Amino acid sequence: MRVVVVGSGPAGLYAAITASSYAKVKLIEKDEKLGGTCVLYGCIPSKAMLHPGAIAYQLGRLGKKVEFSFEDAKKLAKDAINRLSKGVEATLESYSVEVVHGLASLSSGKINVGGQSMEADSVVLALGTEKPNLKGTIASDDIPYLDGQFNVVGLIGGGVGGVEYGWLFKTLGKEVHIFEKENKLLPYLDDDLRSEVTKYFQRLGVKLHLGDLAKVDEKKVLFGNETVNVDLVVFTFGRRPSLKGFDGMFSSWIKTDERMYTGVGSIYAAGDVTGSFTAHEAIHKGIIAGKNAVGIKEKYVGEMVPKVIYTEPQIAYVGKMEGQCVRVNMTENPRAIAEKETEGFVKVCQKEGRITGAVAFSERAEEIVTIASALSKMPLSEAKEFFAPHPSYLESLWEALRRLQP
Numbered sequence: 001m002r003v004v005v006v007g008s009g010p011a012g013l014y015a016a017i018t019a020s021s022y023a024k025v026k027l028i029e030k031d032e033k034l035g036g037t038c039v040l041y042g043c044i045p046s047k048a049m050l051h052p053g054a055i056a057y058q059l060g061r062l063g064k065k066v067e068f069s070f071e072d073a074k075k076l077a078k079d080a081i082n083r084l085s086k087g088v089e090a091t092l093e094s095y096s097v098e099v100v101h102g103l104a105s106l107s108s109g110k111i112n113v114g115g116q117s118m119e120a121d122s123v124v125l126a127l128g129t130e131k132p133n134l135k136g137t138i139a140s141d142d143i144p145y146l147d148g149q150f151n152v153v154g155l156i157g158g159g160v161g162g163v164e165y166g167w168l169f170k171t172l173g174k175e176v177h178i179f180e181k182e183n184k185l186l187p188y189l190d191d192d193l194r195s196e197v198t199k200y201f202q203r204l205g206v207k208l209h210l211g212d213l214a215k216v217d218e219k220k221v222l223f224g225n226e227t228v229n230v231d232l233v234v235f236t237f238g239r240r241p242s243l244k245g246f247d248g249m250f251s252s253w254i255k256t257d258e259r260m261y262t263g264v265g266s267i268y269a270a271g272d273v274t275g276s277f278t279a280h281e282a283i284h285k286g287i288i289a290g291k292n293a294v295g296i297k298e299k300y301v302g303e304m305v306p307k308v309i310y311t312e313p314q315i316a317y318v319g320k321m322e323g324q325c326v327r328v329n330m331t332e333n334p335r336a337i338a339e340k341e342t343e344g345f346v347k348v349c350q351k352e353g354r355i356t357g358a359v360a361f362s363e364r365a366e367e368i369v370t371i372a373s374a375l376s377k378m379p380l381s382e383a384k385e386f387f388a389p390h391p392s393y394l395e396s397l398w399e400a401l402r403r404l405q406p
């Protein structure tokens with residue numbers, strides 16, 4: 001059996017290595033480097049750049065000052081990108097996946113690259129997204145590759161990207177302005193979380209412009225009656241599906257069923273191009289697409305997927321904040337007190353004896369919310385019995401579960 005996968009991001013990588021146990025797999029990538037948005041422009045460089053900021057923040061809490069420049073952060077990002085891109089290459093090679101570089105397109109029902117058509121019994125499209133491209137602005141993807149001096153940064157959008165990069169630029173010593181049309185940061189998330197994060201950003205000294213639409217005019221951002229002069233404008237939302245080569249067949253986000261089947265020929269799709277926006281959803285969808293592409297019928301279940309914003313403290317959330325909810329502040333947590341990390345809280349909700357959702361704005365929020373997600377699979381009465389080490393940040397989750405009724 002022959003499978004062709006298009007795209008080497010997390011979805012394509014996992015579709016290819018999964019299918020390779022049962023089929024001969026070719027993976028097509030248009031970029032020179034492998035890894036997709038996640039490795040080359042997104043998850044990896046942003047986390048490499050945020051790490052020194054987190055260290056500086058924690059030392060600051062203990063009264064010590066350490067400074068990192070944007071150039072230091074960029075160097076860490078480049079190292080991480082190169083290392084992980086080579087890692088993707090090595091992984092594909094170890095699974096005997098053949099990599100072909102070029103722009104794939106579909107014509108007469110066949111995948112073409114560089115004028116050659118490829119024989120395939122099934123195809124997985126893991127095409128990802130394209131960054132927003134607005135005159136006078138850059139996208140988050142461009143930040144690790146940015147040259148030149150700048151001091152004042154304007155971020156359009158106070159969602160996940162605006163908050164993560166706003167925090168980064170602030171800890172790197174820049175003047176940061178966030179423009180958000182809602183009256184708090186992080187639209188659509190839990191209201192307590194939005195209020196606390198908004199207040200925290202104000203205390204950090206990030207200049208928030210809330211409740212109106214921003215207009216960009218060269219190096220000026222117009223917001224209501226205000227005009228803010230900036231050196232750099234980062235547009236943090238508005239990604240579109242990357243459909244070049246496949247636009248004759250799909251006009252927007254690719255719809256699939258639970259098996260990641262597109263309903264067309266033997267074509268499956270996975271990852272951001274199907275309308276999800278995290279690398280871990282892309283990975284899981286890629287695995288399911290890879291299995292179905294070789295005839296193993298499995299369904300993707302995308303409920304209770306934890307999501308993390310890697311600021312310090314971290315911000316993490318999962319599920320729906322509905323039913324009965326309990327909030328435990330970090331000022332109640334012995335470990336947080338010992339380490340002077342008492343900013344934030346954990347909040348968990350339950351309905352009909354199951355965890356429906358959780359948010360954490362705290363140290364180790366990613367672990368707290370991931371464990372809440374795992375515990376949501378069992379009845380609350382059993383979830384309450386989990387042991388959290390003492391003293392640990394996880395005890396705030398345990399305490400919230402303890403206080404939930406019944």
Ligand SMILES: Cc1cc2nc3c(=O)[nH]c(=O)nc-3n(C[C@H](O)[C@H](O)[C@H](O)COP(=O)(O)OP(=O)(O)OC[C@H]3O[C@@H](n4cnc5c(N)ncnc54)[C@H](O)[C@@H]3O)c2cc1C
Pocket residue numbers: 006007008009010011012028029030031035036037038039041042043044046047102103104105126127128129140141242243244245246270271272273276277278279280282
């Ligand atoms: C700034 C930023 C930070 C992020 N941080 C995180 C994070 O911390 N955690 C997280 O979970 N997610 C994060 N994300 C999101 C994450 O990057 C995506 O969810 C993930 O990359 C999606 O994987 P994918 O495989 O679907 O697509 P992509 O990673 O976009 O890969 C698609 C690949 O397909 C290739 N391709 C497209 N069309 C063709 C064609 N016709 N022919 C050949 N090749 C083609 C592209 O070149 C690309 O390499 C971040 C994103 C950004 C922008």
